[in-house]
Amino acid sequence: MSNEEDPVSADITVTSVEIPELTEEEQRDRLYLERRVERAFFEAGKALMELRDRRLYRSTHRTFEEYCRDRFGHSRQKSNYLIAAADVYENLTTICCQNLGIKDLTTNGSQILPTSEGQVRPMTKLKPQEQWQVWQAAVQQADGKVPTGRVVKDVIERILERTKAPNPYHLGEVCQILAKDNPELRGKGGCWCIVSHVGEFSCTVTMWDGEYSVRIDHLKPLNYLESECQQMQLISDRISRLRENEKLEEAARAVLKHLGELKRPYLTVLEEKVLSLIEQEYGVNEGNKPIANS
Known part of the structure; x- marks a missing residue:
């Protein structure tokens, strides 16, 4: 466009790019990888639990607390949070599979599952069935999306208020x-x-x-x-x-x-x-x- 042309009346050419739809195999791969991302904190919690229970840190550290601080840069409390969160995640997926009659959630994209330790921390003290009920209510309150820890805590507080x-x-x-x-x-x-x-x-x-x-x-x-x-x-x-x-x-x-x-x-x-x-x-x-x- 030259300097003498009216910028208001100038023609602009836009090239459209066609984005191909995912194939069925790509859809499956996407869901599988998304589930792996969601399970990251769960895998960390399960690994920490085994490291603690089998005392696999004993060759280099006197206590699990010292090991966590030196190896991972966080406190034992953080490790305990991850371990407890892994239990909650496992309870949620177990109950979900039982309700759906399936063995593995990696092939089911309709279920909303936790993606971080903080989202399930408020539920660690509840019984498995109570965790499931609270999580479903929190997902509903979050309009079908992954709820924050604050939303989960609000749901628990409302339930406690009713049964106070x-x-x-x-x-x-x-x-x-x-x-x-x-x-x-x-x-x-x-x-x-x-x-x-x-x-x-x-x-x-x-x-x-x-x-x-x-x-x-x-x-x-x-x-x-x-x-x-x-x-x-x-x-x-x-x-x-x-x-x-x-x-x-x-x-x-x-x-x-x-x-x-x-x-x-x-x-x-x-x-x-x-x-x-x-x-x-x-x-x-x-x-x-x-x-x-x-």
Whole structure:
């Protein structure tokens, strides 16, 4: 087009390019590859689970946590999230195949499945059938697309709101931790804790190594007498004061861990002596100590 031509009236030539439709084989390949992308976090979670359970890190690292940090650059918590998410994904696909009467979802493109760990994280504490129901509701809320973790969490909160029951726990109550299906409580199953805050569906509890937010279905009441609860509170306070000491040695921490996992509301005479010795060694006030049982 020359400079003298009117740009408004100038002709523009557009070359059309015909895009061929996918063949049936290409459609199958596309679906198969899409499913592989979707399963990436699932494969990572299953691999991490095997690495952890078989302790395949033991030749180079002392703990799974150190291994994950050095090898993959993330915390053990991130690994636990991926492992838990893999369980959810497996539950969803298993139930889906059962409902459809098929063995493999890689040949079925009509099903919406999770594509990331964050989308299923809110469902890790639910039972398999509940996970399926929540996921279907979340997909529907997302207009048939893959829902975000926020959408999934909203669905769960609405279901909890409909089935809300009053929180049965009260401040100062001594409970036992039920760690089943909760990776954040791994290693704490059966440990005692003291309720420090009561929410609608959860409690904040104090354990030997800090505070945790725990759903009410992951707590078990120990039905201690009020005097026993007060005694456990004193033990908890003494442990907490010692844990604040930055110079606390590993041997002392091991003792505190043992006392924090007791299944009874008192210290034996020997345990009382050991705890008192640690308090004396680190100059911690020993006031208001519980009476030890023989």
